[in-house]
Amino acid sequence: MPKRHFASDNYSGVCPEAWAAMAEANTDHVPAYGNDTWTSQAADLIRGVFETPCEVFFVFNGTAANSLSLSHCTQSYHSVLCHDVAHIEKDECGAPEFFSNGSKVLLLPGEHGRLTPDGVEEAVLRRSDVHYPKPRVVSVTQATEVGTLYTPAELRAIGAMAKKHQLRFHMDGARFANAVAALGVAPREITWQAGVDVLCFGGTKNGTAVGDAVVFFNRDLAREFEYRCKQGGQLCSKMRYLSAPWVGMLKNDVWLRHANHANAMGRLMFDLVAAIPGVRILFPNQVNSVFVDLPKPTIQALWSRGWMFYNFIGEGGCRLMCSWDTTEDDVRTFAKDLAELMPVPN
Numbered sequence: 001m002p003k004r005h006f007a008s009d010n011y012s013g014v015c016p017e018a019w020a021a022m023a024e025a026n027t028d029h030v031p032a033y034g035n036d037t038w039t040s041q042a043a044d045l046i047r048g049v050f051e052t053p054c055e056v057f058f059v060f061n062g063t064a065a066n067s068l069s070l071s072h073c074t075q076s077y078h079s080v081l082c083h084d085v086a087h088i089e090k091d092e093c094g095a096p097e098f099f100s101n102g103s104k105v106l107l108l109p110g111e112h113g114r115l116t117p118d119g120v121e122e123a124v125l126r127r128s129d130v131h132y133p134k135p136r137v138v139s140v141t142q143a144t145e146v147g148t149l150y151t152p153a154e155l156r157a158i159g160a161m162a163k164k165h166q167l168r169f170h171m172d173g174a175r176f177a178n179a180v181a182a183l184g185v186a187p188r189e190i191t192w193q194a195g196v197d198v199l200c201f202g203g204t205k206n207g208t209a210v211g212d213a214v215v216f217f218n219r220d221l222a223r224e225f226e227y228r229c230k231q232g233g234q235l236c237s238k239m240r241y242l243s244a245p246w247v248g249m250l251k252n253d254v255w256l257r258h259a260n261h262a263n264a265m266g267r268l269m270f271d272l273v274a275a276i277p278g279v280r281i282l283f284p285n286q287v288n289s290v291f292v293d294l295p296k297p298t299i300q301a302l303w304s305r306g307w308m309f310y311n312f313i314g315e316g317g318c319r320l321m322c323s324w325d326t327t328e329d330d331v332r333t334f335a336k337d338l339a340e341l342m343p344v345p346n
C-alpha cells in the first residue's frame, strides 16, 4: 500500500524543522495566551518575511483565519466578492457568513480560479440600492483552489480596483508558500505592495501540525482583532505550540524549501501524467497540484490499489496534490499505476 497520497497536502505529517521547534518549546513554564517569546519571535520573523511592520495573530486553522479576518472587514449588511470555487464559499460550511453575522459571500466567474478586476467592478456597479448586500471585500486565493497563480501585476490590478471602490483586499494564502516559491518574488510584491490588507498565511499544508497566521498589513484594520479571536474560540492558551513551529519554518527559509519541493513534485506529476494517452489536463500546473479528468473505472481502480485522491475539488476532475514530503518515487509509482489502469485506446 502507498505510504503517501495525493489527496491533500494536509495528509502529510509535520516536517522535522517544525517538530524540532515544538520540542524545543516544550520546556519549563512560559506565559500563556501568546505572551511568550516563541510567539513574539514568530511574529517578528513574519514581519521580516514581509519587510513591513504588520500585525500578526495565530489561530488554529485556515477556516478560522479566513472567517475571522473577513468578519473583521465587514458589517453584517456587506458582501465579500470571491471566485466561484473559493474555499471561503465552497469549503468552510458558511463560517465567514456565520462569524460576520450574515455578510453574504458573492461568487464571481474567472478563468482558472482567478478573479479579474473587471469582474470585481461589475459586481460592485451591478447595484447601488439598499436591497443588494453592499460589496465591502474582495477575496483572492493565492495559490488558487485549482493550483494556478495570480501574477504580481494581476494582484496590483485587483488591488487598484479594490481601492477605487473602497473594498478591503483579503488573501486566502493556505498555499501562500507555494505561490511565493513558484513566482520567485519577494512576499511583499504579492501582498501589501499590491494593496492586500490582510493575508491568511497557511502553515499546515506546508509542514506544521496546526496553526495559521493572520497577517494584517493594514494595521488599523487589526484593531481589537484579539477580542474576535478569543470570542471565536481561536485564542490558544498554550500559544507557543502554534507559534514555535513557525519559528522553525521561517528560519533559514525552510518554508520556501518545502514549498519548492512540493511544487517540483507537482511539476513532475504534471509531466508524467500529461504524457499518458487519454488523460486530460484541466488546469495549467503552476504549483503543487495537477487536475486531471480520468475515466470512472480508472479512478476506482486507483483507489482499489490504495491511492487516495479527491475527485470533487474545484470544478470536478481529480486533484493530485503533492506535499513537502512527497518523493519522486511516490510520483513515478502513481503515474505508472495510472498508465496501467487507463483504458486501452481503440
Ligand SMILES: *Cc1c(COP(=O)(O)O)cnc(C)c1O
Binding pocket: 061, 062, 063, 064, 087, 088, 141, 144, 145, 172, 174, 175, 204, 205
Ligand atoms: C486548506 C485550505 C484552507 C484552510 O482549511 P482548514 O482546513 O480550515 O485549515 C483555506 N483555503 C484554501 C484554499 C485551502 O486549500
